[in-house]
Amino acid sequence: MLDIADELNRWLEEGRDFAVATVVAVSGSAPREPGAALAVDAEGTAIGSVSGGCVEGAVYELCTQALKDGQVVRERFCYSDEDAFAVGLTCGGILDILITPMPADGPGRKAFQVALSATARGEATALARVIGGPAELLGRALAVRQVGSYEGELGGHADLDRAAASETRSLLDAGRTGTFDIAQDGSHCEPDLTVFVESSVPPPRMLVFGAIDFAAALVRVGKFLGYHVTVCDARPVFATRTRFPEADDIVVNWPHRYLQHTETDERTVICVLTHDAKFDVPLLETALRLPAAYIGAMGSRRTHQDRDRRLRDIGLTEAELARLHSPIGLDLGARTPEETALSIAAEIVAPRHGGTGLPLSGSHTPIHHDTEARRSGSASLTLMTEAVRVGAFA
Incomplete structure (x- = not known):
């Protein structure tokens, strides 16, 4: 929601x-x-x-x-x-x-209002709702933020609300949407409630290093995918708003210095498009030791081999080097900046849900990997419209 x-x-x-x-x-x-x-x-x-x-x-x-x-x-x-x-x-x-x-x-509108207004302001927030349990509690809601109190109630018991708010905040901190089971007294003994938590967190970051024409195309794709996109380059003549009108931030700084002091997390993607050793090596030395979802570097295979040797020489381990996607992108035969940006985006998206990057027409893997994994047992694929109607929402 x-x-x-x-x-x-x-x-x-x-x-x-x-x-x-x-x-x-x-x-x-x-x-x-x-x-x-x-x-x-x-x-x-x-x-x-x-x-x-x-x-x-x-x-x-x-x-x-x-x-x-x-x-x-x-x-x-x-x-x-x-x-x-x-x-x-x-x-x-x-x-x-x-x-x-x-x-x-x-009376239940307040929790929704708190969650929706916080989300609209770009603040991290979560809405927890009872989706399983006694009929009279179905739909009850709590709005929970990373800091501060919570709003609403799930069942009229303070212990339940406190425990549910704590569980919800854990999911929110991880930026996850999911469910948990809990008892009406707030314990986990004989849980009789299922609570659905919907988390909303600020968009993940895409850091693009190298203010080149390929970067301009990648910025557009990154924005389309919902990233907060930053372009960084040490050359002020190239890192301009005119060249990157769709970027959220444009930074003129040495790439490794900027990366050392900016905020990154497990959702951040880092795209190194400079393919120049004096920029790439110190930047990748920093990047490969940060918690990031994806780190890719542009360049020919010869450039990659030289870069790999230099990174080994300064002490990066095999595990750290294994995180680097280089040459960057999937093999789409890309030539133009737009095609190259598409190949990079495809490589970023594929591992997020366990994708292979192979054509669906020639593979036998599930189309939606994560949802297939949630299938339990041999669910009957017959049309089912099982509605549980309960008393008036309160």
Whole structure:
């Protein structure tokens, strides 16, 4: 739901009644991840998406019904060979969706407002909601931020709220969306509640070193993928806003000096496009010892061999060198800056979800690796619309 925070926050400020449907579990091949949401207001206006089109119509109707009767609904949609194009997911997946009415005067609205407004401001926040357990608790919510108190309640028990807020904050610190089980007394003994946590954190960073034409194309692709993109180069004549209008930050500094003092984490991607030893070697010496998701360096195979030798000479280990993607990018036969940027982006995205980089048409691996891994048992692929209707949301 936090993926449409800007629009929903505006609806809250305008005092609109609305219902929001959120994907809370996925199994098999499905087009959207947990947290994807569709919201419908009292006038019938819809924003967001839960399935890329497969079940949007049915979910829209559930939202309009929830607005009328004030009931929380959890519904499951699955693939059906017999009626694949009616309501089921033609891609073969299973979606669990929670539909929650948000009347303007509803007591549960405050937690949503805190989470949505914080997300809209770009602050790290998480929304925890009960998706399994006693009917009267389904849909209860807590808004949790990395620092400070939490807002809302899950079950009227202070111990439960404190424990759930702590669990939620752990997921938020890791930037993860997921679930945990907990008992109504706040312990983990005989848990009878399942809580879905949707985390929203500031966008990951893409650091592009080398203000060249390939960098300009990579900046555009990086922004398209949702990164906060910084371009750094020691040459002020090249590192300019005119050359990189879409970059979030443009830094004139020696690359290794900037990297030593800027913030990086496990989601950061570092792209070294300078292919000049006086820049590359000290920069990569720093980069390969930082917690980063991806480190790639441009250059020919001869340049790579020379760079590898220099890095070994200054003491980098085999484990550190193994983190380097060089020459940068997948083999797409790329020649233009745009094609090269695409090959780099593909190499960045592939390992995020266990992709191989091979053509799907010639492989037998799952299309959605992470969602296939969540499949448990031999789930029956029949159309299932199992709704659990509970009392009015409070």
